[in-house]
Amino acid sequence: MAAVLRWFAALVLAWALSAPPASAQTVTVFAAASLKDALDDIGKAYEVRTGVKVRVSYAATSAIARQIEQGAPADIFVSADSEWMDYLADRGLIAPASRRDLLRNRLVLIAPANSRTRLRIAPGAPIGPALGRERLALAAAQVPAGKYARAALARLGLWRDVQGCVVDAENVRTALQYVARGEAPLGVVYATDAKIEPRVRVVGVFPEATHPPIVYPAALTTASRSREANRFLAFMASAQAARTFQGYGFTIPRR
Structure with a gap:
């Protein structure tokens, strides 16, 4: 009987080690190219903290906005101006209540x-x-x-x-x-x-x-099905993320 219990315990342990953690989800972010270095660091910090994988696709804001319009599977959009965020908002592709101005630049x-x-x-x-x-x-x-x-x-x-x-x-x-x-x-x-x-x-x-104010708004997309997307969006606006952004030269708008 003891041998059976040991075998069963070993089987359960092997399953636990091979199974992904309960929090192992992925958040997909489409972000302006100028955010790459800072957002890479912030994504890694969030992964270490939560175990959630953050994947970020970087390109010109105009390009990633068009990709989202065409159905690309993004959870969060971070634009380098308000106009492209407005463009997606006008088409019902972002969640309006989630929108926030994250950063400023020169x-x-x-x-x-x-x-x-x-x-x-x-x-x-x-x-x-x-x-x-x-x-x-x-x-x-x-x-x-x-x-x-x-x-x-x-x-x-x-x-x-x-x-x-x-x-x-x-x-x-x-x-x-x-x-x-x-x-x-x-x-x-x-x-x-x-x-x-x-x-x-x-x-x-x-x-x-x-020139117009250089503002980086961020928002959830209406197509997002990730339970972690809203948490990562909040993390990008946290004091910890702000310190990282400021280290790369961004400024934080008054909220």
Whole structure:
């Protein structure tokens, strides 16, 4: 009898070790490319804390919004502007009550780290002459970083000087890499992008009044079936996550 009980106990133990934990679920997040480093760290911290797997798909906000519109299985959408969040809200694809503004950012002009370019961002700044025959790296016009950049350059009266010299990148991280690799002498990216790339330096910061506020809203999608999605959304707005975001250069809106 004792041998049978030992065998049964061993069988139960083997089953327990092989079975996934009760909390082992997955949360799928579609997020703006500029969030990658910070959100990767936050996702890992949440996994360690809860055992829940956090999968994040990064791309231009416009691209991931379209993917969600076409039925991609996202639980949470984190946009780099309000317009694309509004776009999905207008189509009934996000849960309105879950929407919150998570983060703020700044827009900067960058050059390769070894560049000697010196410019002051102001009306009439000689960005066009500084480019010479080379290109200004911007995220594409439909991408939030690209929209902010074009708005700022237009407000400063500089867009006409540079519009023929722009190289469009699919997202802001690609624009960052064009400058980091020396393929473009100047680029416009978020301050947080410049902070994580040692091969570039910030030439100047665009005044906030030159472009719409750079806000990152987040929300649950109406298609989400994950019981953990709302908990992870709340974790992204927690004090612990805020410290991580701030470490990467983001600011936290007043709530």
